[in-house]
Amino acid sequence: MEDQGSLHKAVKGEYFFTVGEILSEAWGKVYGAKLKIVGAMLIYLILASLTAGIINLFLDSQPYYDAQETFKGVFIDMLVGWLAAPITIPLSLGLLLLGYSRANGEELNIGSIFNYYVLVWPLVFASILITVITYIGLALLILPGIYLSIAYSFTLPLMVDKGLGIWGAMEVSRQAVTKHWFTVFGVNITLVLLTVLSAIPFGIGLIWTIPLVMIAQGVMYRKIFGWKIHDPINEAQ
Template identity: 45%
Template sequence: MSDIYKAPEAQLTTGEESGSYGSLEKGLAGDYAINIGEILSEAWRRTKGNKGTIWLALLLYFVAYMAISFVAGIITGYSAFDLEQQANASAGSALLYSLLVNIVVAPMMAGMLMIGIKIARDEKTSATEIFSYFDKLLPIVVAYILMTILIMIGFVLLVLPGIYLAVAYMLVLPLIVDKGLGPWQALETSRKAITKHWFPFFGFLIVAILLYIAGALPLLIGLIWVLPLLTIAYGVIYRTIFGGAED
């Protein structure tokens, strides 16, 4: 793989119509623009014909999560579905339960993100994409653990560093499965690229939270549109910064 830290060779022209995507080099150089309105507008257009795929993937994710949680509960003696059992369980059991669930769920989360990314790049995808990245289990889990520890340390250090890192690490998982980066390399690539335009990213997350709340208020009905919209919007952002898959 080429040196991801070399200077960019060309200016990035963003936009769905131009077909020009970002790259690792351009992303690290901050050679991209984040326009929340344009991102949501494109994502909304792309929900047409793709909502079913995303919702089927979410359903598969939920069923798998429930099954994983059930098995982890049997192994650890801690259940997320039994309040009495939770009250009697040790802290060690609760920690082991959380670790087991998150280890198995992390590759599925990466798959969910890749569905949005592939839709944004006009690539073929399906709901079963969420099960496609268990071969990357080790780097995903290592990155997840490192990211969690660093964000927790950041929140302990006056909160603001934790908020900074929580936003800066939002592109870590696809960098591992899409670009083939190692855990620390993915963490640093995401952080350095997002730091160039950190406040627009923070603004997007605020807007995403507000859209989620608005969609959930009318008996959750609005989430039928909001969740596919936000999934694809994430993909549009990733594509704008880092472009297509590595050859």
Template identity: 40%
Template sequence: MEQGAQPFDFGRKVDPNTFEKLIQDGYEVDPSKYLKEGWEVFKSRPGEFIVFSVIIFVVIGLFSRLDFIGPLATTAVISPLYAGFIVVIFMLFKGREVQFGDFFKGFNYFLPLVLAGIVSGILVGIGFALLLLPGIYLAVSYMFVSMLIVDYRMEFWQAMETSRQIVTKNWFSLFVFFLLLFVVNLLGVLALGIGLLVTIPLSICSVCVAYRDIVGLHEAGELTT
């Protein structure tokens, strides 16, 4: 995490020129490579990934019992928990020592993550309600939002727009990757649901590999306290 950043700040604006060349020139997409390397990342810490997934499932179960504020409360908690996977995976990419408590450092990015989760959820929902295809487009296009927030401490709207612009450059190839991850998680569901404890963190590891290969990790970023 960047020094001095606080959980309840809005993040920061990043120079858009940082991504201009990538958006203009494009990039190659290799879904099978992302999944294969994501599996290697998962295998490096299988116990911690699975235990943290159990914690997330328990949290979702608890908040689902809340009638009125349940959906909002779930978003407010799940978004940072999901980002905890990203924090740990990026630390592993950078060869840093990881402790189980690092999974909870997604809360260091609380406000931009929650705002991104709420706004993107609303936009994707509207897209599905209207014509279906806009919802699918946005769901895939926002693939890298949480990664950009964690990696750059980026404010939520710029993260959403930057992810959309990057993904749109090679949207159909990343849609194939998205479908591959959907099938992987469907297999997790068919395995009595228990398989999701493996397939969900595996999917996040794979998306992080895709982010690393396509966008590149922000070398100045600090993922410690």
């Protein structure tokens, strides 16, 4: 594709797109991809729910009502999330990358969402590191956390697609996104608003907006960093 970016151009900020361009291209690719992406989402939700349920069973967690117990409940929910991370994070990344594949005109294979368990620990450690740094940023007057959450948003795809290490992927994502941070933020906040609005009529609209969100992320990624066909299974061997 003519609008393929590259790592070299990305970190220098040599890319350009508008919110409208991203949404328009992504919407044009939703047709024909809805069933596979929504089906993959259902698989993810089922497995994530089963994993959380099993962990909660072992933790014997109970509902919490007063303030002290509510704090304890929040802590347990966070603990469950981290314990489930080795299952959920590679799977959620595989789900997201279905949208990336569609954005680049590739054939979709629902089974590909399971491909990234070969990179499970780097992906988990990267997610934990990003979360901790972002929480610290949120504690510092909110705005730094918002900036970092957007700046690091392409870290995991960069680890898979470009074979970068954790810190290298984080820095490439941050440097590239910072050059046009408000545009990337604009795309993301627009997608969030569309998702919220589409969920109002009994969630029916999510059949369209869930694929739209994932494909739009893939279109952005391609324009910023470029996209190559990547086989994490063979490369990890």
